[in-house]
Amino acid sequence: MDTGGWPDAGGRRVVFLLDASGPIERRLLLEWIARHRPAGVNGEMAIPIPPSRRRRRAALDARLEATLATGDDPLLAPLRVAWFAPGDPARAARLRDLITIGDARDPGCLRQAWAVRQSPDRYRVVLGEPIGTLVTG
Numbered sequence: 001m002d003t004g005g006w007p008d009a010g011g012r013r014v015v016f017l018l019d020a021s022g023p024i025e026r027r028l029l030l031e032w033i034a035r036h037r038p039a040g041v042n043g044e045m046a047i048p049i050p051p052s053r054r055r056r057r058a059a060l061d062a063r064l065e066a067t068l069a070t071g072d073d074p075l076l077a078p079l080r081v082a083w084f085a086p087g088d089p090a091r092a093a094r095l096r097d098l099i100t101i102g103d104a105r106d107p108g109c110l111r112q113a114w115a116v117r118q119s120p121d122r123y124r125v126v127l128g129e130p131i132g133t134l135v136t137g
Contacts, residue, residue: 004035007130014044014130015067019050020079023077024112029079045074051081053106078128083107086119111136 007014014067016033020026026048033046045067050058067074091106107115 005127006038006041007075007077007122007127007132010130013072013074014041015074015076016044016046017064017076017078018048018100019052019078020048021053021081021106022109024116025081028081028116028123028125032079040106046079049078064105073132075130075132077130080126080128082126083112083115084122084124086122113122 015030018026018029020029030046033044037044045060045063047064047067049060049064083105104111112123
């Protein structure tokens with residue numbers, strides 16, 4: 001499930017900034033890119049950035065700096081997965097809900113894998129507002 005479509009790059013190269021908390025989210029984002037790529041469009045990049053939801057120490061990917069140094073003003077398009085709690089919020093709690101640890105809106109890897117297989121309506125791929133890289137001044 002996803003929202004939005006391919007960003008209007010106006011002929012510029014698109015660089016997707018992948019805000020993924022783990023390998024499952026990264027796979028979902030890469031699948032979104034492949035599914036939404038318009039015919040004849042090539043040259044986009046997908047560069048992981050440190051996840052915004054989990055405070056892991058992660059270095060910036062060296063490809064990001066190299067991409068910004070090229071001077072061709074690529075369009076930077078942030079992409080991430082949004083998770084939703086299961087079911088109707090008004091429903092009664094089940095035993096499973098009581099023993100489950102963690103936030104359903106920010107599941108760990110095991111819960112992500114389960115949700116993708118069992119409840120694909122629990123997530124959406126969200127494209128953020130793309131920006132150009134050149135600063136004028």
